[in-house]
Amino acid sequence: MQLGTRWGLGDEPPARLAENVIAAIREVEAEIGERQGWRWTLTWLESRPVVELDDGTTIRQGHDGTATIEQVD
Structure with a gap:
């Protein structure tokens, strides 16, 4: 695992992320x-x-490029 970055809720996410993410x-x-x-x-x-x-x-982001959301109950 490699650490990327952190940003605030509502702020602009890193540009290197795929559009679906x-x-x-x-x-x-x-x-x-x-x-x-x-x-x-x-x-x-x-x-x-x-x-x-x-x-x-x-x-x-899965192997096929799809983004899935897992929410904690």
């Missing part, structure tokens, strides 16, 4: 609304992005 990030942000101080963390696993929000919500 950015769309998934925007979908989650629209669903949960504004949360003061929450941040996203980008890491890379097997050269694919894994984006995790402070509440544990995770977006992963």
